[in-house]
Amino acid sequence: MISVAEALEQLFALLGPVREETVPLEAAVGRVLLRPVPALRDQPPFDSSAMDGWAVRRADAAPGARLRIVGESAAGKGFAGRLAEGQTVRILTGAPLPEGADAVVIQEEVIRDGDHVRLSPDAVAGHVRLRGGDFTAGMTFSAPRRLRPVEIALLAAFGHPALSVARRPEVAILSTGDELVMPGEMPGPDQIFAANAFGLHALLTEAGAAPRILPVVPDDREALTYALSLAEGADLVVTIGGASVGDHDLVAPVAQAAGAELSFHKVAMRPGKPLLAGRFPDGRLLLSLPGNPVSAMVCAIVFLRPMILAMLGLPPQPAPRQTAVLGAALPAGGPREHYLRARLGPDGRVIPFPRQDSSLLSVLAEADCLLLQPAGSPPLSEGARVEILPI
Numbered sequence: 291m292i293s294v295a296e297a298l299e300q301l302f303a304l305l306g307p308v309r310e311e312t313v314p315l316e317a318a319v320g321r322v323l324l325r326p327v328p329a330l331r332d333q334p335p336f337d338s339s340a341m342d343g344w345a346v347r348r349a350d351a352a353p354g355a356r357l358r359i360v361g362e363s364a365a366g367k368g369f370a371g372r373l374a375e376g377q378t379v380r381i382l383t384g385a386p387l388p389e390g391a392d393a394v395v396i397q398e399e400v401i402r403d404g405d406h407v408r409l410s411p412d413a414v415a416g417h418v419r420l421r422g423g424d425f426t427a428g429m430t431f432s433a434p435r436r437l438r439p440v441e442i443a444l445l446a447a448f449g450h451p452a453l454s455v456a457r458r459p460e461v462a463i464l465s466t467g468d469e470l471v472m473p474g475e476m477p478g479p480d481q482i483f484a485a486n487a488f489g490l491h492a493l494l495t496e497a498g499a500a501p502r503i504l505p506v507v508p509d510d511r512e513a514l515t516y517a518l519s520l521a522e523g524a525d526l527v528v529t530i531g532g533a534s535v536g537d538h539d540l541v542a543p544v545a546q547a548a549g550a551e552l553s554f555h556k557v558a559m560r561p562g563k564p565l566l567a568g569r570f571p572d573g574r575l576l577l578s579l580p581g582n583p584v585s586a587m588v589c590a591i592v593f594l595r596p597m598i599l600a601m602l603g604l605p606p607q608p609a610p611r612q613t614a615v616l617g618a619a620l621p622a623g624g625p626r627e628h629y630l631r632a633r634l635g636p637d638g639r640v641i642p643f644p645r646q647d648s649s650l651l652s653v654l655a656e657a658d659c660l661l662l663q664p665a666g667s668p669p670l671s672e673g674a675r676v677e678i679l680p681i
């Protein structure tokens with residue numbers, strides 16, 4: 291059995307180069323930008339007005355001054371001439387400052403009188419946005435990073451209609467087991483619903499992958515061999531169940547018979563021990579999760595999500611952890627790193643649920659974090675500092 295950290299390293303080592311595609315801005319939210327993007331021009335591209343008012347020469351703008359109106363500068367249609375001494379131009383927000391002008395007086399601080407304006411005694415000349423004040427041509431937006439709406443707005447302002455992002459990894463999800471039927475189907479007396487496929491589909495979608503759920507595979511060598519071949523075209527095949535040592539646990543032998551080279555089988559974690567990973571001869575990766583629903587979801591949080599993020603070109607790193615204060619004493623840990631289902635209170639104290647069996651989805655669904663107890667940990671008393679993994 292290898293440690294969680296070693297298993298994660300081996301998973302990262304299995305990954306091939308990140309694959310790229312170009313998508314229009316409208317399809318870029320949530321995608322991972324792979325390369326730094328330069329601004330194509332200065333923003334604003336000219337000195338411009340921040341307010342609706344009157345463009346002036348600062349030297350002319352003494353309180354009470356009377357200036358002659360010689361034209362208008364609107365956003366998208368600037369004033370063609372040059373402002374001479376004693377003159378002003380009507381200007382609107384975002385419009386280019388006319389040549390010769392270096393300030394704006396807002397319209398509330400001016401009284402119009404025919405083709406003249408008089409500045410009020412408290413008029414303040416200013417309100418100019420200088421060229422390049424937001425960004426300058428050539429300035430780069432760094433990558434890799436996952437794009438948020440605010441960043442897409444910036445890249446649109448840079449002038450790019452489309453961006454080079456990581457292709458969504460295609461993930462085939464394969465539930466194995468004679469006992470499984472899909473939600474909505476009629477289960478037999480010995481059957482249950484294939485819950486894990488949907489939890490994983492959701493987690494994968496959130497992480498940025500393109501998952502698809504394949505039909506449930508019975509505990510049968512031939513059927514599993516065929517199902518694995520159906521997952522052709524996927525970057526990653528995730529199987530659920532049949533990973534352990536029972537008479538019907540066929541994933542490891544069938545994957546190997548199909549030519550898969552296994553990186554590891556069994557990890558020193560609880561839940562999640564029978565985890566298995568490898569690669570098929572055609573390059574598809576295989577991650578086989580234990581069938582117990584909590585085990586499958588915990589393994590997905592600890593291994594599958596970091597793997598997908600790395601496949602998207604983000605730095606390969608474990609799921610982020612935080613520290614918290616233990617809110618209830620814990621007995622000594624076993625030989626496997628334990629990921630206890632727990633809740634973090636507003637006081638920063640984390641309390642594990644009393645029932646930790648790996649079949650209990652109802653407990654997992656109430657949890658907001660996994661409390662990590664290292665392998666071989668001594669008993670921990672209330673108030674000890676512990677690591678948690680928010681979920």
Ligand SMILES: Nc1nc2c(c(=O)[nH]1)N[C@H]1C(S)=C(S)[C@@H](COP(=O)(O)OP(=O)(O)OC[C@H]3O[C@@H](n4cnc5c(N)ncnc54)[C@H](O)[C@@H]3O)O[C@H]1N2
Pocket residue numbers: 465466467469470482483484485486487530531532533534535536539561562563564579580581582583585648
């Ligand atoms: N003698 C031993 N028995 C077991 C060991 C062991 O080391 N020695 N390990 C145990 C551990 S730990 C786990 S975890 C389980 C995992 O075994 P499998 O991956 O082979 O899972 P299955 O036996 O197929 O299923 C276990 C459990 O989960 C339910 N299941 C399976 N798939 C789904 C699904 N898609 N959605 C919902 N529930 C699912 C299945 O019905 C079983 O109840 O093995 C222990 N045994």
Ligand code: MOO
Pocket residue numbers: 559560561562563564580582585648
């Ligand atoms: O590894 Mo199992 O997941 O403890 O139930």
